[in-house]
Amino acid sequence: MFELATVKLSLPEDPRYLDMSYAEQGPLPEEMRNLDQLSEKDRKLALEFYQSLASDFRYNEYLRGCLNCGVCTSSCPAAKFYDFGPREMIQYMMRGEYDKIYEFTNEKVWACVQCYTCSMRCPFNNEIAGLIMLLREYAVKFGLESAKQILAPYRRILLTVLTTGNQVTPDMIQPETFADWGPQALEESKNMDVYRKAIPVDLMQRTDIGWHASLQTAVELMTIMIEAGVIESLKNIDKDLYDMIIDIYEERKQFLEEIKEKYQKGELNEEELPDSWLDL
Amino acid sequence: MEKKVLVIGAGPAGLSATRELVNMDVDVILVEREACLGGTPKKLNYSLLFPELRPASEVIDPLIKVAKESPRVKKYVNSIIDSVKESEDGFEVSIKDKEQKVSTERVSAIIAASGFEHFDSRRKYEYGYGLIPNIYQISDIERMLSENKLVTTRGVPPKRVAILLCVGSRDATVGNTYCSRVCCAVSIKQAMEIKERVPDAIVHIYYMDIRTYGLMEDKLYWRSQLEHRVGYIRGRISEFMRGPNDTVIIKGEDTMNLNRALVVPYDMVILANGMELGLGSAQVAKVLGLRLEEHGFIKPLDPDRLPVVSQRKGVFLAGALTGPKTMSDSITEGQAAAMKAYEYVTKGIWEYEEIKVTAH
Numbered sequence: 001m002f003e004l005a006t007v008k009l010s011l012p013e014d015p016r017y018l019d020m021s022y023a024e025q026g027p028l029p030e031e032m033r034n035l036d037q038l039s040e041k042d043r044k045l046a047l048e049f050y051q052s053l054a055s056d057f058r059y060n061e062y063l064r065g066c067l068n069c070g071v072c073t074s075s076c077p078a079a080k081f082y083d084f085g086p087r088e089m090i091q092y093m094m095r096g097e098y099d100k101i102y103e104f105t106n107e108k109v110w111a112c113v114q115c116y117t118c119s120m121r122c123p124f125n126n127e128i129a130g131l132i133m134l135l136r137e138y139a140v141k142f143g144l145e146s147a148k149q150i151l152a153p154y155r156r157i158l159l160t161v162l163t164t165g166n167q168v169t170p171d172m173i174q175p176e177t178f179a180d181w182g183p184q185a186l187e188e189s190k191n192m193d194v195y196r197k198a199i200p201v202d203l204m205q206r207t208d209i210g211w212h213a214s215l216q217t218a219v220e221l222m223t224i225m226i227e228a229g230v231i232e233s234l235k236n237i238d239k240d241l242y243d244m245i246i247d248i249y250e251e252r253k254q255f256l257e258e259i260k261e262k263y264q265k266g267e268l269n270e271e272e273l274p275d276s277w278l279d280l
Numbered sequence: 281m282e283k284k285v286l287v288i289g290a291g292p293a294g295l296s297a298t299r300e301l302v303n304m305d306v307d308v309i310l311v312e313r314e315a316c317l318g319g320t321p322k323k324l325n326y327s328l329l330f331p332e333l334r335p336a337s338e339v340i341d342p343l344i345k346v347a348k349e350s351p352r353v354k355k356y357v358n359s360i361i362d363s364v365k366e367s368e369d370g371f372e373v374s375i376k377d378k379e380q381k382v383s384t385e386r387v388s389a390i391i392a393a394s395g396f397e398h399f400d401s402r403r404k405y406e407y408g409y410g411l412i413p414n415i416y417q418i419s420d421i422e423r424m425l426s427e428n429k430l431v432t433t434r435g436v437p438p439k440r441v442a443i444l445l446c447v448g449s450r451d452a453t454v455g456n457t458y459c460s461r462v463c464c465a466v467s468i469k470q471a472m473e474i475k476e477r478v479p480d481a482i483v484h485i486y487y488m489d490i491r492t493y494g495l496m497e498d499k500l501y502w503r504s505q506l507e508h509r510v511g512y513i514r515g516r517i518s519e520f521m522r523g524p525n526d527t528v529i530i531k532g533e534d535t536m537n538l539n540r541a542l543v544v545p546y547d548m549v550i551l552a553n554g555m556e557l558g559l560g561s562a563q564v565a566k567v568l569g570l571r572l573e574e575h576g577f578i579k580p581l582d583p584d585r586l587p588v589v590s591q592r593k594g595v596f597l598a599g600a601l602t603g604p605k606t607m608s609d610s611i612t613e614g615q616a617a618a619m620k621a622y623e624y625v626t627k628g629i630w631e632y633e634e635i636k637v638t639a640h
């Protein structure tokens with residue numbers, strides 16, 4: 001027991017300390033649950049993560065306010081299957097709870113399938129799916145361990161997307177692989193070639209590839225990815241993949257330069273052209 | 281006195297203004313778009329009024345009676361204002377009826393009281409109103425209650441009812457970011473009426489906030505729980521699906537429990553659709569050359585000091601065309617607008633000069 005007279009009346013700024021007993025006893029057990037559980041090192045990283053996130057202009061554009069209505073979470077297909085909900089994220093953001101945002105980024109943010117239903121329906125017009133994308137972007141930028149782990153199985157897809165601009169090919173749409181589409185997958189797979197032929201773009205009228213990037217297009221595409229910093233951010237989470245993509249890029253660029261040079265000198269034969277049409 | 285005042289709209293506000301003007305021996309030209317007097321409460325056949333749960337007709341019928349019987353009131357029903365021209369001592373108004381017949385009246389002042397329209401819930405397409413059976417709006421339920429025909433499509437009284445608040449209000453996706461003020465109270469009142477008629481029914485109200493402001497809190501929000509065991513679930517429903525046997529399945533989040541999704545069937549779902557200016561009042565605003573405020577309602581000269589005075593000299597405003605109102609608010613405004621119009625036609629008082637309206 002302490003003597004009342006000996007209690008020093010110097011109170012910290014934190015409004016919780018207006019209740020003097022708080023300074024004496026510290027947080028109650030039930031409060032502890034809500035306080036962050038991060039280690040000293042993680043807390044520092046979490047704060048840094050939040051600060052750079054919050055200084056991104058998109059963050060303040062996408063995050064507007066929240067009625068706590070739950071329309072986003074109840075519309076969310078991912079929330080149906082995982083302990084995840086966009087309202088939870090928006091609430092942490094509205095309160096600036098950086099430890100929770102950090103935890104959310106590590107554990108939950110990857111559950112979203114980026115369907116944008118939440119953004120479309122939010123009565124406060126929050127760009128919720130955009131905020132999720134932003135969290136992921138910063139997770140990659142910061143090279144968070146969770147981002148490394150979650151993206152590891154997607155190396156092949158990353159490689160095809162970043163080098164050819166294709167993720168899935170139309171002939172991959174089969175009833176077995178797209179069971180969740182129900183009868184529609186069967187319908188689509190049966191008539192896929194007809195559907196594709198109806199697209200008024202030559203390069204897309206095939207089913208073995210979503211669209212065929214010519215050499216020049218592929219080089220342009222990768223240049224854009226590099227200039228936009230997409231490839232650079234890969235460096236933090238998968239150095240090998242980064243090196244591989246850069247190698248491919250350098251090789252293609254060089255090949256393109258050679259062809260261009262020959263063309264300008266008038267030395268180019270038809271046979272030397274790559275299989276795709278080249279827009280010189 | 282030979283001065284006349286034109287009142288546009290024969291709802292609670294217009295009728296209340298009419299009655300005051302008649303009491304002060306002013307002649308009234310009353311123009312109503314619909315065939316009958318009484319406005320939206322009559323047209324949609326409102327049942328009981330909140331918070332006292334008295335029949336709507338008890339309030340509106342005496343007002344209608346004055347308008348119908350007073351020799352000072354000249355009525356044009358099924359008619360709209362076609363054009364308004366300024367003349368030397370007031371306005372020259374042409375009134376067009378359904379048969380396109382045009383009549384002209386000369387008046388000294390105008391009271392616009394053309395009211396609101398209920399939000400059309402079909403615009404919230406994910407709710408499936410008009411497509412899925414057994415989804416109604418509070419404006420439909422009023423008629424079902426007063427005609428004593430509260431049944432589902434299967435012809436039986438509903439056993440499980442969900443009421444969803446804030447449909448078409450507080451929602452940027454439909455462009456209405458304001459609160460419609462009355463729908464909480466109306467919904468709770470309907471919940472109590474339903475429980476009174478079908479005592480074993482389960483009634484759940486899905487809400488974000490309950491706005492039974494002022495003296496209505498205990499008479500509605502508390503009483504509905506104390507006496508009727510109406511359930512309140514905090515969360516806004518995101519979509520409805522058609523369930524078996526004409527049930528409606530709701531999808532929502534119980535926001536009191538993190539990430540807890542609700543997928544629950546009901547026999548009947550009621551959407552608490554809000555208020556909008558509506559096409560009728562928009563046409564009136566256009567003809568009178570009145571400006572709208574940011575929510576799409578008509579902008580008074582000074583919303584704090586002169587809420588019933590319009591931007592145009594000689595034109596006054598009453599009721600829900602300046603924003604969502606209860607019936608008693610509208611009646612009060614009708615009385616206030618009548619007073620202002622009387623001052624104007626008898627003494628020429630117009631406060632425009634002394635009011636500096638600050639632009640936002």
Ligand code: SF4
Pocket residue numbers: 072075076077078079086111112113114115116117118119128129132
């Ligand atoms: S975009 Fe993501 S968070 Fe939003 S509804 Fe779709 S899966 Fe859920």
Ligand code: SF4
Pocket residue numbers: 065066067068069070071072073086087090121122123124125126128
């Ligand atoms: S839908 Fe928008 S307003 Fe509603 S809980 Fe989600 S973020 Fe908040």
Ligand code: SF4
Pocket residue numbers: 445446447449450458459460461462463464465489490491552554
């Ligand atoms: S009165 Fe209630 S139901 Fe109506 S808009 Fe306001 S909060 Fe929503």
